[in-house]
Amino acid sequence: MSVLGCTKSGFMLCVGLSIILLVVNNINQFKNGPYIEGEIKECGFYPRELCTALFDGKPAALVVGNICQEALPPSREEGAVILQSNCSTLIHDLHFITKPLSEEEADYPLAYIVTIHKQLNMFIKLLPAIYAPQNVYCIHIDQKSPKMYGQAVQRLASCFKNVFIASRQETVVYAGFSRLRADINCMEDLVQSNVSWKHVMNLCGQDFPMKTNREIVQYLKGKWNRRNLTPGVIQPLHMRYRTQVAYKEFVHMGKSYVYPTTQAKSSTPHNITLYFGTAYYALTKDFVEFVLTDQRAKDLLEWSKDTYSPDEHYWVTLNRIKDVPGSTPDAGWEGNIRAVKWRDQEGISHSGCSGHYVRDICIYGLGDLRWLIDSPHLFANKFDPSHYSLVTDCLERQYRLRVLEGAKVPLEESWYFQDEYAIKTFH
Template sequence: MAPLSKEEEDFPLAFIITIHKELETFVRLLRAIYAPQNVYCIHIDDKALEEYKTSVRSLSGCFPNVFLASVSEKADINCMKDLVKSPVKWRRVINLCGQDFPIQSNLELIRYIQGSEWKDRNMTPGVKQPPSMKHRTEFPYVEVKGIHVAPRANAPKKGPPPHNLTIYFGTAYYSLTRPFVEFVLSDPVAKDLLEWSRDTFSPDEHYWVTLNHMKEAPGSRVDGEWEGNIRAIKWRDQEGRAHQGCKGQYIRDICIFGTGDLPWIIERDSMFANKFETASFPEAVDCLELWHRHKVLQQASVPIQPSWRLTTEVEVSNSTLTLIPEDCV
């Protein structure tokens, strides 16, 4: 409940977290990334159960710098509108989902995005839209029963993107500068692209990366491609190349991490890892949370309060023994 260093106090971050399930995983994510100098906008998807929404509202009410998005649709844009009105003078915004978990500490996040490669630059990994992905923006799509999207029946092709924009394709995850956010919320081209993108397959996979390739956008990376160590994810189709298999289980071709995946995650040193499920593989979250908190406290430049520790430490023969679950050993 206090900044852990002057460096972190002077560089507050904003987080947008979109959630609809896995309440315990979200709570532990928030606990891991929480710092009083930062600000957190929580967007609860409409399909979440009312009991879930009530629990999140109660939790957010405990902190002056954690709030729910004022509008329930278009999560990122509406959270950004709320964040620019916040009294917290945040410098960067990072978006998350409720099944992410941090690998880097808050201090490491700041040093990474303020390093020579990313200082005052937006991080939106992606490339020019490949032919295999063009169908996602060429045809209008509609959400089916809140579960998935499908092409609208008998609908003609969409018109070309506004302002003759070249569409890019990439990850929906980002790290954006505050001037870029203000540009997105006010620029006519950005607004027109948002409107055109409403009925595309997955707007977040092209919207941010396309805008970040506009030379007029603050902090843009016109020649950027897949640079940016934003997420550690094990995709099924990358098994044998980017990783040696999922030690938890694949769901929709993405690995739900088990404890056996943790060495790979830590070695990657990404900003965050995805996905975790406390209900399915609780030990993976237990171990990573302990590892992350230990690193955070080691890096702190202020006196450590006992309540900040997640484990009990006892003195044994002039050495310190940290008690951790057996599954983490």
Template sequence: MNAAPNYDQKKPGIQKMTQLETVKSGFLVCIVGSVFIFAFIYVWNTIPKEDNEHKAVPELAECGFYPDELCSALFEGKEAAPRIGHLCQQALGGQEISACIRTPCNCSMVQKRLHFITSPLSEEEGNFSLAYIITIHKELDMFIKLLRAIYAPQNVYCIHIDNKSSKDYKAAVKTLVNCFENIFIASKRENVIYAGFSRLQADINCMKDLIHSKNQWNYVINLCGQDYPIKTNKEIIQYIKSKWNGKNMTPGIVQPPHIKHRTHVSYKEYIHSGKAYVYPTKNVKSQPPHNLTIYFGGAYYILTRKFVEFTLTDKRAKDLLEWSRDTYSPDEHFWITLNRLPDAPGATPDAKWEGGIRAIKWRDQEGKSHNGCRGHYIRDICVYGLGDLKWIIESPNLFANKFEPTTYPLVMECLERRHRLKLLQQAEVPLEEHWYLQEHVHFNMKLNI
């Protein structure tokens, strides 16, 4: 008689399948556990720790509301601040301040919404007028940030808009400019090409307009759309009066050998399919007019009114301008060459690189004048990142270059807040509520002055 089957014993195939399923389950548990552990480690390393260093840095949740402490940490060069700052970039940046001038709005509202200073902040400033030449072609928000930082009702501003700029951009700038009696657009505009004569001509166009303006300004300063002031209007005036009273500031030296190619052969400007550049020809240039010694320096200056009149009327200046039409980057030799003439108004014949107009991190100066760029380089010039803020505010220069608020919004956010706070602290008149950039006037930002 056959024995009854034992259903408690599993068949060999079934037993193997069960063992396989057990292994698979264990493997899945292992994977899930590993993912959990790695996720925990990542979050732990990302969240700021509660040590003494991070107590000076706000929590991430507060980035969009109280960024002054974060900015202070960046200005102090605290090690963790740039990392936390990058996490806060999107919370603090990205707000288009230009939206105010793209919608119907009366000029009084535009001035208030954009926080323009509407009265001289001291008697000293009210009695010393500065003229500004600003060449722009893009990034409307950056232009507004620059303009409201340097704006004062006793000053005068000539805005040169590149002819290649879009119609919408030109219209927006015009809308803003029309709200101020002391700001105007250059009467003649150029298709500006980097390193071309058109860049120099743009400044001269503005100078002609400024000379005929009703404002009796003392000095003229030229800027581009990616500049921003480190010093306040009062500090700029005091620096000029104490160090350069009646003198022009054109940092530079006699043209060095490796630069002479710029004026040795003719160059031509070329625009095609939206691309513009300057290229050399094989034509050798004549010697400079009037046996002038050609100097080399920065394209940015601070000039007296009398010197500007001289450059527009003197025979040597006119001939040098004409000779410079086919040179490379003539704005880097024109102003300084004329300012080294002993009989030019406010001339500084023996000056070299003195002046301290602009703070720039050049790539070839790493390890010499700076410790590297914390943003990125464009044409060997640093576009400032968060780690550059301490270096910027410690610079003795009046302005800094170069900024890209769309790339590093928190850099501009911090500099704007610091600059406006310092400006208002120096004021000697009652303050208007709309002059504050901060929503909370009980802010506490360390200026490190």
């Protein structure tokens, strides 16, 4: 069995259960009010028609999609499979694309920083989706991650010359300086790469691309050509608590958090105006080199060590300085970096979360699929296949078909998921 595949019998069981319960649920689905997706895990292999129905938001598909049993092995077993597999098997079974799909993409290599700490099953969906042989990838593994998890990621990375583990790894604390430091560590490694990358983007382990590599290249070459993309505004009053007093990170016995002290913070170095924005970005190589060498950037980094969530002010603040490479001094929130459903934006930018909220961010459920594929953003956050595996499985297949449909080179069989390749060859 391949790393991501289901057994034939498991597939037939899933389909059989779906058909039986479709009949039952079509009779009863509206008796007790609207259907709400629960915590039931789903199977990991689906007929193409079911995913198509889910993208169309059909109620029956939403019901059926939530009743299959989990067919994917748990992350621990996935780690063991990866450690026991050779590279050619992993590259084939995980459907890595091994050639540039167009001359345009080959001429515009990208760099990625991917910070991860859990959910190996999501990482082995994310990496093949964003992978292209002309790009370069720095993977930062949280030091508090399980041993087998780290070993499995290192094993997978070792199969590629352009994928590597960060040379220095942090114990990352939510909203702490360690999260910002993880990106800096990868940047220090990426500037030493032989790949002449144009922009670097950062991802976390619960992200997934909404645009293909070619679409991302075209987006960055267009409006953001030789410029940095850091959505944000001057620090609002209600966010000043983050930088008015000093914060400290606490890490002990599996617990970690940031807490405020009574020590007041000094003003920003060099009288830099502080901005607030997203922690996600697309940065030019010249800007990254500025971050690593310019005294203003170094001083702001030092000043930010004891602030709350410094990655949400550091990049956007530096990018608003006029003489910085690729800066956008007059920019605001524009720039479609990340699709996120925030709880406080219900009724404003979205109609609600069909999954559930964690730290006020939606973990996408089946009813969010239509919103996701209609989004103009490059990536979306957050996904959790341990709760909503059908969401990521259907997105993964829909995304791969779009990637291959836009290719300008002959396609290889292993680049398709097996069910899609069978449909293609039959027709």
